[in-house]
Amino acid sequence: MDEEKIIVCRCEDITLKEIRDLIHEGYTTVEEIKRVSRAGMGPCQGKTCGPIIAREISKITGKPIEEVYKPSNRPPFGGLFFKEIVGESNEE
């Protein structure tokens, strides 16, 4: 398959090729790739792309996957509207 057509981060629309290019450029942690490319910053918070990116890093650098993938789970888990927090009393 064409790595330019494989979407790794669906939230931010980032392809496998972009991820591999970043790893070859020296960004060899999931956190760095997130900061440079926004992969994993969308609504799913890297739940889908995180493990895939980690696998790519592990394959290219030879580092064990446990060393590469230590996700920092940041709240809120599922994405929340402000209006769900403040309630309807704040509605105009």
Next chain:
Amino acid sequence: MKNKASIVVIGGGITGVSIAYNLAKAGVKDIVLLERKYLAYGATGRCGAGVRQQWGTKQNCILARESVKIFENIKDELNIDIDIEFKQKGYLLLAFTEKEWNQFQKNVQLQNSLGINSKLLTPDEAKNIVPFLNTDNLLGAAYYEKDGHANPFLTTIAYAKAAENLGVEINKGVEVLDILVKNGRIKGVYTNHGFIETEKVVNAAGGWSQNIGKMVGIDLPVYSERHEILATEPVNEILGPMVMSFSYNIYCQQTPHGSFIMGYGPKERTTSLRSSWQFLESMAQKVTRLLPPTKNLRVVRQWAGYYNMSPDHQPIVSKCEEIEGFYLAIGFSGHGFMLAPAVGILMKDIILEKKLSWDVVLDIGRFKRNEIIKEPSVV
């Protein structure tokens, strides 16, 4: 990694890379930068990404003004083709109390005298800039259209690449364990990857700068505060400027990517970098009251970071009097990202013993001399 360096810069945030770049640009060879994790791991990568020139002290105004000149021409300055997403759509600062309003009048006068053409606005004029702004109890606002935003990660990487192009060695994943001092002089740095012989060390470790100070036996007058921040899903552009209120204790902007970033400081001295539900709830109340359409935004992520606070909320860019060869770029009090381009130049001036590029007093001796003027405009 080299085992000998002319200068070791500790910290791979925006301040460290800017200092390394400016030293290399001035012709210094064998500079080594050490970063414990990865570039922009600490405060830089966790910051609000705002760039403002509307300050209440001369020093902060000058540093910000000069930094914006560099942000505006960053590709030419660094000779690097990275888009740092610099946007200039202004900062709108809101005054809800008489005290704030009086302060804004003084600030604007000071800023104007330094070539920063900020202005005071009536609540109606503020509404012209942000039509959905809730102006209840608003006395007025201050606005400068040349303030804005830049992407902290990409700016850090741009500076780091430019530094590397000039010969700087940047080492990620290298932790400083101790610093060797003999007879009051720096002799080297112990790391988890070995010893580096050097006579000059720059402490640009941000939230961890006190720890580095302790390694040379100095108790630095800074401390780290945990501040919290969140980001929403991207939406079409509805908000141009950064909106900020000191009495609400909030800042909120829409990035060029479309997401909103907003934060405030609970002012906690804690070593935790976790985010709290209390922050999310409190921020939801504040932002939906001030900018009602934000209630339809979905929060996707929240996090925390350190403000490295100095006693007067202005940076300490200085040599250390007690230890020969030890330099400090610390205490940015939440504004290190936006001031870093100018700070890199000042530190270069100090290390190379040149006249400072601008008339500012940022040495650590100012606290002893009791010359401090506290920055009044901090969130």
